[in-house]
Amino acid sequence: MLRTHTCGELRPLQAGEQVTLTGWLNRRRDFGTLIFIDLRDRYGITQVVVDSTTSPEAHAVLAEARSEYVLKIVGMVRVRPEDGRNTNLPTGEIEVVAQQAEILNPSKQPPLYIAKEGNEDEALRLKYRYLDLRRARMQRNIILRHQTIKFIRDWMSARGFLEIETPMLMASTPEGARDYLVPSRLHPGEFYALPQSPQQLKQLLMVAGFDKYFQIARCMRDEDLRADRQPEFTQLDIEMSFVEQEDVLQLVEPLMTELVAAIVPQKHVLSPFPRLTYYEAMERFGSDKPDLRYGLELVNVGEIVSESQFVVFTQALANGGQVKAIRVPGCGNYTRKQLDELSEVARTGGAKAAATLSIEAAGVKGSIAKFFTPEQTAALVETLGGEPGDLLVFVADNKDAVAGGLDKLRREFARRLNLADPDLLAFAWVVDFPMFELNHETGVWDAQHHPFCMVNPADVEKLNRNELEGVRAAAYDLVCNGYELASGSVRIHDRAIQQRIFDRLPYTPGEIQRRFGHMLEAFEYGAPPHAGIAPGIDRVLALFCDEDNIREVIAFPKTQRAEDLMMHSPSPATEKQLRELHLDVKVEA
Numbered sequence: 001m002l003r004t005h006t007c008g009e010l011r012p013l014q015a016g017e018q019v020t021l022t023g024w025l026n027r028r029r030d031f032g033t034l035i036f037i038d039l040r041d042r043y044g045i046t047q048v049v050v051d052s053t054t055s056p057e058a059h060a061v062l063a064e065a066r067s068e069y070v071l072k073i074v075g076m077v078r079v080r081p082e083d084g085r086n087t088n089l090p091t092g093e094i095e096v097v098a099q100q101a102e103i104l105n106p107s108k109q110p111p112l113y114i115a116k117e118g119n120e121d122e123a124l125r126l127k128y129r130y131l132d133l134r135r136a137r138m139q140r141n142i143i144l145r146h147q148t149i150k151f152i153r154d155w156m157s158a159r160g161f162l163e164i165e166t167p168m169l170m171a172s173t174p175e176g177a178r179d180y181l182v183p184s185r186l187h188p189g190e191f192y193a194l195p196q197s198p199q200q201l202k203q204l205l206m207v208a209g210f211d212k213y214f215q216i217a218r219c220m221r222d223e224d225l226r227a228d229r230q231p232e233f234t235q236l237d238i239e240m241s242f243v244e245q246e247d248v249l250q251l252v253e254p255l256m257t258e259l260v261a262a263i264v265p266q267k268h269v270l271s272p273f274p275r276l277t278y279y280e281a282m283e284r285f286g287s288d289k290p291d292l293r294y295g296l297e298l299v300n301v302g303e304i305v306s307e308s309q310f311v312v313f314t315q316a317l318a319n320g321g322q323v324k325a326i327r328v329p330g331c332g333n334y335t336r337k338q339l340d341e342l343s344e345v346a347r348t349g350g351a352k353a354a355a356t357l358s359i360e361a362a363g364v365k366g367s368i369a370k371f372f373t374p375e376q377t378a379a380l381v382e383t384l385g386g387e388p389g390d391l392l393v394f395v396a397d398n399k400d401a402v403a404g405g406l407d408k409l410r411r412e413f414a415r416r417l418n419l420a421d422p423d424l425l426a427f428a429w430v431v432d433f434p435m436f437e438l439n440h441e442t443g444v445w446d447a448q449h450h451p452f453c454m455v456n457p458a459d460v461e462k463l464n465r466n467e468l469e470g471v472r473a474a475a476y477d478l479v480c481n482g483y484e485l486a487s488g489s490v491r492i493h494d495r496a497i498q499q500r501i502f503d504r505l506p507y508t509p510g511e512i513q514r515r516f517g518h519m520l521e522a523f524e525y526g527a528p529p530h531a532g533i534a535p536g537i538d539r540v541l542a543l544f545c546d547e548d549n550i551r552e553v554i555a556f557p558k559t560q561r562a563e564d565l566m567m568h569s570p571s572p573a574t575e576k577q578l579r580e581l582h583l584d585v586k587v588e589a
């Protein structure tokens with residue numbers, strides 16, 4: 001080793017020892033005879049001081065050194081004078097008096113401040129990710145990531161789970177996104193798909209008898225990226241045999257609780273995790289991933305307003321829609337402009353507009369107040385629990401738009417009013433998800449989660465009658481603070497039932513045989529009852545690290561447009577590569 005200690009290690013106990021430190025120059029303060037340097041590595045920062053009267057050569061070297069130079073310092077540990085101590089640094093009570101200094105490698109002036117966070121744009125940070133990663137925040141996040149994954153591996157292993165790797169080059173498995181394809185050299189015109197998840201393989205591992213499986217699995221999905229998505233991400237993939245839904249929930253709940261206690265002890269959880277059905281979550285919060293750190297619940301006021309004079313409301317109801325509202329404390333004094341902005345927020349959730357009533361001591365005010373009788377107004381205030389100073393916010397539309405609009409409004413008000421405790425991780429289970437989902441664009445029903453979920457036995461009759469809308473699956477999500485953290489389900493292990501589900505989905509018989517024939521066949525050789533789940537590690541870490549975007553907890557993430565700006569991918573292939581792969585590329589303008 002070129003060093004005897006790291007930059008985070010020295011304490012007054014080592015005073016008087018000669019040490020050798022290596023690291024990057026974080027900051028330099030030059031006072032002429034004395035130069036102070038903060039030397040940094042991943043363990044911390046140590047102050048180095050050099051005096052030109054006692055160590056002229058070392059002083060000359062450090063006078064040359066600039067930010068991010070790599071240095072080697074030999075010196076003596078000394079307790080800092082009382083007034084020079086830094087209580088913010090674990091090493092703040094000591095300094096190293098340099099006797100020798102060596103520049104191991106100089107550095108160009110970095111395009112990012114390392115010692116201090118700037119607000120450079122994302123592109124610069126990602127292009128120079130190796131510099132961005134030197135920063136304290138990123139170092140903390142990446143270290144926390146390691147600790148989290150290690151904790152999970154140990155915890156799962158201690159409970160008899162086996163980590164089994166599944167291939168990257170495989171056949172397509174549907175998880176609701178496009179596949180990334182890899183052309184085959186040996187099989188002209190044929191492609192591998194990168195896994196959207198190891199779903200089919202983990203189920204086949206159950207058929208193989210590995211009754212408790214997990215994997216820290218990389219998944220690849222080509223989808224239009226939103227802020228919290230990356231084209232590749234990591235999940236804790238879990239599958240178990242001879243279990244029911246409850247067993248999966250009872251495994252993951254203590255795992256999460258103990259993980260929080262071990263890795264982010266300053267945070268707390270709701271215990272036990274609340275459970276909501278999908279239906280209830282949509283009714284009360286307008287979302288299947290509600291943030292339970294605050295109230296602002298949705299209240300259906302359709303009955304009260306159905307006889308009102310307000311055509312927007314009555315029309316929505318007449319068209320089979322809904323009218324729902326939330327009560328927002330303390331926002332009754334919103335200006336016209338602020339009220340107009342609320343419609344903008346509602347629109348981001350798919351609704352056409354939001355309407356409001358302000359409760360004042362003298363009565364209820366607002367441009368729509370005139371459409372309601374005193375009895376209707378009184379009933380609205382009472383049903384919503386309104387008090388003077390409150391704002392009542394309504395959305396009238398079809399069911400999905402009401403849910404979407406009020407979900408956005410609820411989140412926006414919580415943000416404005418600071419209602420969410422940043423140290424609370426409000427985990428909750430959402431159960432009884434629908435089996436099928438209508439794609440509004442294509443008018444086609446597809447699996448809401450994936451086609452391998454077991455149908456709720458109570459809904460088999462509906463399935464047989466082809467009434468897909470009300471069919472529930474034994475499928476569940478773990479949600480936290482408004483994010484979906486995990487999805488899972490009890491799986492189908494019976495060939496006939498699986499075939500029946502495939503038959504309801506938009507696949508031709510030939511396609512079913514080609515894509516899923518191996519699953520159907522495997523189910524004929526003694527498939528055990530099984531179930532599983534897959535918590536997303538990146539999102540868990542983002543919550544642990546108080547980051548909004550998962551790219552902050554991934555060492556080398558891609559941009560919103562799925563590019564790697566550092567290594568320049570995607571990028572064109574060479575002529576030779578294309579020839580070997582039997583590919584002819586035609587780029588459309």
Ligand code: ASP
Nearest residue numbers: 197199487488532533534
């Ligand atoms: N394969 C599913 C997913 O990636 C998880 C599961 O059902 O276990 O969301």
